[in-house]
Amino acid sequence: MRIIVIGFGVIGQNFTKLLLSKSVDLYNQYGMKPRIVACVDSKGSVINQSGIDLKKLLDIKKNRQTVGEYNLHQTQQDVLQIIESVDAEVVLELTPTNLENGEPGLSHIITAMKSGKNVITVNKGPLSVAFPSLIELAKFNGIFFRFSGTVGGGTPILEFAKRCLKGDRIVSFRGILNGTTNYILSKMEERLSFTEALKDAQIRGYAETAPALDIEGLDAAAKLVIMSNWLMDMKVTLEDVERIGISKVTTNDVIDSEKRGNSIKLIASCENKNLIVKPLEVSKLDPICVNGTLNAVTFSLEYSGEQTIIGRGAGGIETASAVLRDMIEIRENIVTV
Amino acid sequence: MRIIVIGFGVIGQNFTKLLLSKSVDLYNQYGMKPRIVACVDSKGSVINQSGIDLKKLLDIKKNRQTVGEYNLHQTQQDVLQIIESVDAEVVLELTPTNLENGEPGLSHIITAMKSGKNVITVNKGPLSVAFPSLIELAKFNGIFFRFSGTVGGGTPILEFAKRCLKGDRIVSFRGILNGTTNYILSKMEERLSFTEALKDAQIRGYAETAPALDIEGLDAAAKLVIMSNWLMDMKVTLEDVERIGISKVTTNDVIDSEKRGNSIKLIASCENKNLIVKPLEVSKLDPICVNGTLNAVTFSLEYSGEQTIIGRGAGGIETASAVLRDMIEIRENIVTV
Numbered sequence: 001m002r003i004i005v006i007g008f009g010v011i012g013q014n015f016t017k018l019l020l021s022k023s024v025d026l027y028n029q030y031g032m033k034p035r036i037v038a039c040v041d042s043k044g045s046v047i048n049q050s051g052i053d054l055k056k057l058l059d060i061k062k063n064r065q066t067v068g069e070y071n072l073h074q075t076q077q078d079v080l081q082i083i084e085s086v087d088a089e090v091v092l093e094l095t096p097t098n099l100e101n102g103e104p105g106l107s108h109i110i111t112a113m114k115s116g117k118n119v120i121t122v123n124k125g126p127l128s129v130a131f132p133s134l135i136e137l138a139k140f141n142g143i144f145f146r147f148s149g150t151v152g153g154g155t156p157i158l159e160f161a162k163r164c165l166k167g168d169r170i171v172s173f174r175g176i177l178n179g180t181t182n183y184i185l186s187k188m189e190e191r192l193s194f195t196e197a198l199k200d201a202q203i204r205g206y207a208e209t210a211p212a213l214d215i216e217g218l219d220a221a222a223k224l225v226i227m228s229n230w231l232m233d234m235k236v237t238l239e240d241v242e243r244i245g246i247s248k249v250t251t252n253d254v255i256d257s258e259k260r261g262n263s264i265k266l267i268a269s270c271e272n273k274n275l276i277v278k279p280l281e282v283s284k285l286d287p288i289c290v291n292g293t294l295n296a297v298t299f300s301l302e303y304s305g306e307q308t309i310i311g312r313g314a315g316g317i318e319t320a321s322a323v324l325r326d327m328i329e330i331r332e333n334i335v336t337v
Numbered sequence: 338m339r340i341i342v343i344g345f346g347v348i349g350q351n352f353t354k355l356l357l358s359k360s361v362d363l364y365n366q367y368g369m370k371p372r373i374v375a376c377v378d379s380k381g382s383v384i385n386q387s388g389i390d391l392k393k394l395l396d397i398k399k400n401r402q403t404v405g406e407y408n409l410h411q412t413q414q415d416v417l418q419i420i421e422s423v424d425a426e427v428v429l430e431l432t433p434t435n436l437e438n439g440e441p442g443l444s445h446i447i448t449a450m451k452s453g454k455n456v457i458t459v460n461k462g463p464l465s466v467a468f469p470s471l472i473e474l475a476k477f478n479g480i481f482f483r484f485s486g487t488v489g490g491g492t493p494i495l496e497f498a499k500r501c502l503k504g505d506r507i508v509s510f511r512g513i514l515n516g517t518t519n520y521i522l523s524k525m526e527e528r529l530s531f532t533e534a535l536k537d538a539q540i541r542g543y544a545e546t547a548p549a550l551d552i553e554g555l556d557a558a559a560k561l562v563i564m565s566n567w568l569m570d571m572k573v574t575l576e577d578v579e580r581i582g583i584s585k586v587t588t589n590d591v592i593d594s595e596k597r598g599n600s601i602k603l604i605a606s607c608e609n610k611n612l613i614v615k616p617l618e619v620s621k622l623d624p625i626c627v628n629g630t631l632n633a634v635t636f637s638l639e640y641s642g643e644q645t646i647i648g649r650g651a652g653g654i655e656t657a658s659a660v661l662r663d664m665i666e667i668r669e670n671i672v673t674v
Contacts, residue, residue, distance in 0.1 A: 018640065022504075153641075154505075154638075154640065154641025154642060154644075155641065155644050156497075156501035156502065156644075159500070159501040160493075160497055160501050160646075163496070163500050163501065164493035164496040164497050164500065164501065164662075165493065165662075166662050166665050166666070167359075167363075167658060167661035167662040167664070167665045168491075168658050168661075168662070285628055287624070287627055287631070287633070287647040290624055291622055294624070296624070301491075301658075303355065303491065303654050303655065303657070303658040304490070304491025304492065304648065304649070304654075304655045304658045304659070305491060305648060305649040305652070305655055306648065306649070307491075307492050307493075307646070307647065307648035308645075308646070308647040308648065309497075309644070309645070309646050309647075310624040310644065310645040310646075310647070311641065311642060311643065311644035311645065312641070312642045312643070315642070317640050317641075318640065318641045318642055320640070321504060321505050321638075321640040321641045322641070324504035324505075325501075325502075325503050325504040325505070327504070328503050328504045329503065
């Protein structure tokens with residue numbers, strides 16, 4: 001299986017490490033011999049049709065900041081041209097999320113699909129602005145499109161709902177889809193103010209220096225859009241989500257809700273086709289009421305009741321493991337001897 | 338798809354109702370037209386190769402206590418003979434659990450496998466006494482063997498671990514696998530004594546009048562055996578589980594543990610190949626710390642951290658939905674055009 005990697009940040013590098021450490025397992029368990037044949041980061045690229053040396057790739061990235069230094073004399077090519085022209089079964093789109101217009105990820109994915117390559121992404125941008133059309137394009141071109149890592153990091157929330165609940169029907173779902181805001185709200189239960197809790201999250205690397213994406217509920221909304229399209233057969237984008245962030249939540253609100261045996265959580269919900277992200281009081285006895293950076297989703301099913309899945313919603317190695325899972329699934333689908 | 342149903346209690350009847358209410362969905366979504374061609378309960382049997390009328394079957398069972406009354410002049414046959422001789426793709430083994438020697442379910446399953454029929458069961462007995470040999474027999478005969486409903490009722494704990502965690506490795510797991518004991522322990526947190534809590538559980542129908550199977554941890558141990566064989570590639574039976582029930586837990590123990598921010602839970606765990614069922618203190622902040630009749634399992638994974646799945650662990654319609662899920666999966670596996 002030949003792979004083109006677009007974007008070589010934390011997740012791309014962790015994925016490469018995973019390939020290195022799991023190569024024997026992957027061959028023995030799934031008959032897979034994955035090779036990275038092209039790798040592009042923001043400053044350069046490297047192409048090698050017979051497979052890039054993964055250890056060298058990681059070293060070069062670490063020591064010289066760009067994979068473009070892998071071959072001293074390699075001519076740098078345009079990324080869309082690489083996606084189009086390099087022979088490969090899968091394109092991994094791992095560039096940073098842009099919820100405005102999904103770019104550059106959106107163009108990468110479209111180009112990959114049009115050239116008949118399967119696509120795996122962890123980039124919420126393209127999916128939250130253009131999910132319905134991307135699914136259509138994937139179907140039209142007969143390729144597999146997977147994006148496990150966009151929701152729940154390494155926790156297989158999408159697979160759980162799609163594969164484990166067959167024969168039943170998801171009536172509605174709600175969840176904590178953003179670890180950063182959940183960490184901040186948990187800290188506020190320990191009597192920190194919103195500003196202090198945010199600062200603490202930034203020090204620990206959970207929140208960005210420009211944290212609006214998390215705080216204003218945009219990240220949770222993007223995940224809600226992905227889940228609603230994929231699991232509920234809706235055709236929605238980010239604009240269809242009613243959204244309130246957590247910046248107005250005060251320590252007093254948190255204390256008051258505790259008196260009622262509740263916690264305030266940023267809840268994303270899909271109920272009766274309404275998509276909402278907003279701070280809500282949740283009973284501390286509700287399985288969804290998890291603390292710290294955890295994510296949790298409860299699905300309400302027609303026959304088998306409520307089912308909750310909980311796990312870490314982020315992390316480089318965790319999300320890289322979601323990419324690997326997608327790759328194994330695609331491999332099992334395309335190789336049906 | 339032709340089905341032989343052995344055992345027609347709560348789950349069998351709920352499964353039949355599910356077939357009736359979902360027949361259009363099953364055809365549209367999965368191209369399935371399931372027919373029950375034989376049905377056996379403890380007092381009689383009915384066979385109809387072109388498909389038994391499901392509504393009539395349910396009525397007869399309700400009004401005359403046995404499906405043997407379906408055809409007035411039908412000769413009653415031996416159950417093993419029916420399993421062997423009636424043409425069908427799937428045998429549903431739904432007789433009551435017997436953890437002593439697995440019978441009569443064990444013989445039903447073996448006979449079905451030997452006659453080349455796929456098997457779905459919710460019966461923990463055969464699996465906890467003979468899991469390794471049943472898997473071998475299934476492989477030898479080239480049939481599918483599924484048992485989702487044996488663990489977690491309608492909550493797809495086995496599928497989650499088997500299908501959603503690909504590319505990663507389960508290092509260990511632990512969970513609350515028995516709803517009855519969890520209900521009793523939850524009630525003891527409300528200051529009921531063990532005896533009072535047990536009585537309350539019996540009144541609500543959560544506990545049997547002879548509740549040893551639950552109280553002594555045997556039910557949890559049986560589920561632990563199934564999970565350890567299926568998910569961890571171990572070859573174990575009920576005898577390999579170290580087991581302590583909850584009958585010795587006092588209200589004082591519960592109150593003391595609460596002072597430490599913990600709850601006492603009957604925890605089944607598989608760690609370093611050691612299988613243990615016993616009451617343990619669990620932090621109230623741990624996602625596994627669920628109340629009432631809920632079940633919860635936390636899987637510790639090599640790369641993606643801890644993942645927890647929570648849901649109702651029992652219930653007729655819930656468990657019937659697990660049987661349907663197994664049936665859809667078998668159907669998708671045997672029809673690969």
